[in-house]
């Protein structure tokens with residue numbers, strides 16, 4: 033299927049801002065070990081954790097992105113069997129090497145719309161948020177595709193494999209639907225990696241999270257997302273935002289544009305969307321083992337070590353989340369996705385360090401993002417980009 037959006041090509045002139053995360057990235061973390069006179073059994077902090085308090089590092093208290101969340105409603109994916117023109121290709125898809133939905137090619141002004149194939153930093157985008165989902169929203173064969181109970185610590189399968197053609201899925205079919213905030217069913221869990229081994233203590237020994245939500249579980253698989261944008265408040269204390277839409281659209285109004293109106297009327301082309309709004313994703317199984325500690329998950333996906341970032345699927349998709357499935361689609365498309373195909377082990381303390389960094393943000397309150405979110409149903413072929421590329425950022 034050829035998916036044509038708009039014929040107008042519109043160039044926005046305010047991009048090109050090189051980004052550095054607004055947190056105290058250079059601050060050396062301290063490990064004080066057990067505090068004097070208070071050596072409780074529960075104090076099992078990993079190394080390199082420091083009790084940070086919000087507001088210590090910056091003086092700016094005004095969040096310049098306040099009120100900039102477009103809060104665009106979801107839309108039905110199909111109208112009379114045809115993809116809604118605003119929906120476009122969705123995320124997360126099957127990122128297995130060789131997967132081809134054979135369905136969607138996004139064309140704009142007669143030209144195929146291309147995702148960003150450099151690093152987002154090189155493309156002038158900065159990270160505006162980090163959050164994660166329980167289980168992978170994407171699937172990658174042999175890496176994160178497990179749905180059986182053996183692959184996770186809860187003794188439960190994830191029931192993710194209920195696929196439908198053309199949005200005919202009965203939501204009750206998999207017993208789980210929609211998100212935490214809607215209170216209309218259990219949160220849907222995504223695919224798991226196959227690393228979990230119930231006989232290996234690093235997958236089963238509990239870790240006492242101090243900064244992340246207590247829902248976080250050793251042995252469980254999480255898909256972490258870093259939304260990036262060139263309309264973000266890059267290089268200011270307002271760079272990171274919760275919800276992330278505020279960060280992505282922070283400077284759009286100041287550039288004289290509005291979303292989704294200017295996408296619908298063609299003032300913002302599909303290529304402009306794909307080149308200026310992007311998501312990075314990496315999938316991890318959490319272990320209680322400091323040999324897998326990584327100090328900075330805040331600024332973006334891990335690249336450059338071991339096999340991190342070596343095999344990345346690049347495609348056009350949308351924002352995700354458990355409110356969306358193959359019937360209800362996100363309007364935030366076609367954005368660039370760079371999704372690491374491998375599942376990596378990472379220490380629980382790496383996540384707790386990340387949550388500490390998030391909670392130390394000023395002026396943004398990121399509390400809502402230190403708990404895992406539900407997962408979207410795997411995107412059906414009919415809604416998947418067919419032009420998946422491969423990138424090595426290692």
Ligand SMILES: *[C@@H]1O[C@H](CO)[C@@H](O)[C@H](O)[C@H]1NC(C)=O
Nearest residue numbers: 126128129130131132171173
């Ligand atoms: C993903 O794609 C691969 C390659 O085409 C295929 O073997 C696998 O079954 C697909 N996974 C799912 C869950 O559809």
